[in-house]
Amino acid sequence: MTFKTLDDMGGLIGKRVLVRVDLNVPMDGNKVTDATRIDRVLPTIRELCDKGARVVLLAHFGRPKGAVMPEMSLAPVAAALTERLGRPVAFAADCIGELAAATVDGLKDGDVALLENTRFHAGEEKNEAAFADALAALGDLYVNDAFSAAHRAHASTEGLARRLPACAGRTMQAELEALAAALTTPVRPVLAVVGGAKVSSKIELLDNLVKKVDMLVIGGGMANTFLAAQGKDVGKSLCEHDLADTARRIIETAKASGCEIVLPVDAVVAREFRAGAANQTVSVDAVPADAMILDVGPQSVANVKAKIDAAATLVWNGPLGAFEIAPFDIATVTAARYAAARSKNGPLVTVAGGGDTVAALNHAGAAGDFSYVSTAGGAFLEWLEGKALPGVVALQD
Known part of the structure; x- marks a missing residue:
């Protein structure tokens, strides 16, 4: 560029x-x-x-x-x-x-x-x-x-x-240089962490990332759609069952591109969505029919940490769970702080963006130690989706 x-x-x-x-x-x-x-x-x-x-x-x-x-x-x-x-x-x-x-x-x-x-x-x-x-x-x-x-x-x-x-x-220069370091000319292996509520809002992003990164962690409510697409019962969790075919297609595209998709193996579930709600940690193969997944579990967090250890570049967009309320912020906070520490003390390049992402990293106290945190919102997402941005193209011309 x-x-x-x-x-x-x-x-x-x-x-x-x-x-x-x-x-x-x-x-x-x-x-x-x-x-x-x-x-x-x-x-x-x-x-x-x-x-x-x-x-x-x-x-x-x-x-x-x-x-x-x-x-x-x-x-x-x-x-x-x-x-x-x-x-x-x-x-x-x-x-x-x-x-x-x-x-x-x-x-x-x-x-x-x-x-x-x-x-x-x-x-x-x-x-x-x-x-x-x-x-x-x-x-x-x-x-x-x-x-x-x-x-x-x-x-x-x-x-x-x-x-x-x-x-x-x-500011524009720093943003473009950070994004280039994350996806255009990154140091590999590249890990992407993508979370959030719905797959439907991030289909293009996932389609683009699985062709560009080496590892993709999927968390948040969108992970439930992928779990359900694999035949797992996610109880009353937020899930877009109608996108099961889309999830399976993304998984197959990832395999063909050599991208490892990492999904939760355990989850924190509760019967109600409120701060301090009674909860339990279960395998994703044993989610109670009357419960909802509100965070990923400790083994899943350990798996995310292992992928962070293996990565040279990390792109982060979206939380791993319902980070807005405790105790369902634990996975996001733990993983964010781990990535921040490795970025601060080692060679990991960390680039994050998106409204919920910025809020989650600030909540974790981790934003200051990431290499770059974008406040751009929609423009950041469209870049991750591989779209040409008119304001950037005009500068290049």
């Missing part, structure tokens, strides 16, 4: 640099409740400021569907960004036209401005040429630092890269 970075952009003093960032942060009224995504883009913004650029930030917030919706304004985010950045961030009440131009024209070298929600215009999501042209008129260079939006061919993610000299920001 070849793409330009900030190192390739030459002199930036006085240049108007349009930077696509992800500021779609959780809010409580006008207060940002989690600034993780803001913090992720600060290195790129600070570097551009230090190099004398006039930084113009483009971002979306929510899904206004091309209409101006005050509750989805980025104005409160500008205040939070000012605080986190440690320097003033000007705000324009529109992302194109006179209001945007006046704000950009008022910038001095090293200044920063945030323009209003790009999705207030229908031309953003439609990638309309006129809207992309209007955005491009505000800048001299384009930097995409929003991998999380790179799976959308929008004007601010794909269209601008066709109109201005373009490169990846530091």
Whole structure:
């Protein structure tokens, strides 16, 4: 994969640099409740400021569907960004036209401005040429630092890269390099851990991974579908029985590709889904008819640890059990901490992503010792599925 970075952009003093960032942060009224995504883009913004650029930030917030919706304004985010950045961030009440131009024209070298929600215009999501042209008129260079939006061919993610000299920001660069190390040019053996509730939401991901990795651990509710496809009774567990043929096909594809699929051999079961519910550990061949599988058991965790020991690269997406409530978080926490320790103290490259995955790793206190944890969500999943991401392809072109 070849793409330009900030190192390739030459002199930036006085240049108007349009930077696509992800500021779609959780809010409580006008207060940002989690600034993780803001913090992720600060290195790129600070570097551009230090190099004398006039930084113009483009971002979306929510899904206004091309209409101006005050509750989805980025104005409160500008205040939070000012605080986190440690320097003033000007705000324009529109992302194109006179209001945007006046704000950009008022910038001095090293200044920063945030323009209003790009999705207030229908031309953003439609990638309309006129809207992309209007955005491009505000800048001299384009930097995409929003991998999380790179799976959308929008004007601010794909269209601008066709109109201005373009490169990846530091967050985008780190994401692409981490994903390349995980799947494109990995050190083998490669282990993937995939969990979550349903096979149906990850069929394409599994189809792609079994052709690229050496070992695939399947956990969470989706493992129940694979167990049932092998003729095991999973009781009242979450299970997509109608996908038994799909599960068997994935198993056969894995065999043909030389990928070992690792399924649970024991499970923690309970009669009710609540914190502290009475539970027992049983073989997956002996799940009571009136019980549900809520976590994988200790022997299954030992098997996962053994695969982690054997791996040089680990890709993780999804929890092994119902990690949101104790005691059904034990397998996820134990395996995550084990992988983190091996990554911190040894040669294991660990790359993780997906909403539930990030939450699970944070719950385990393991995220900080993984090589890279992606907050990209949908874009991360589409990459694992082997899909081309328009925002990345535009940078490569």
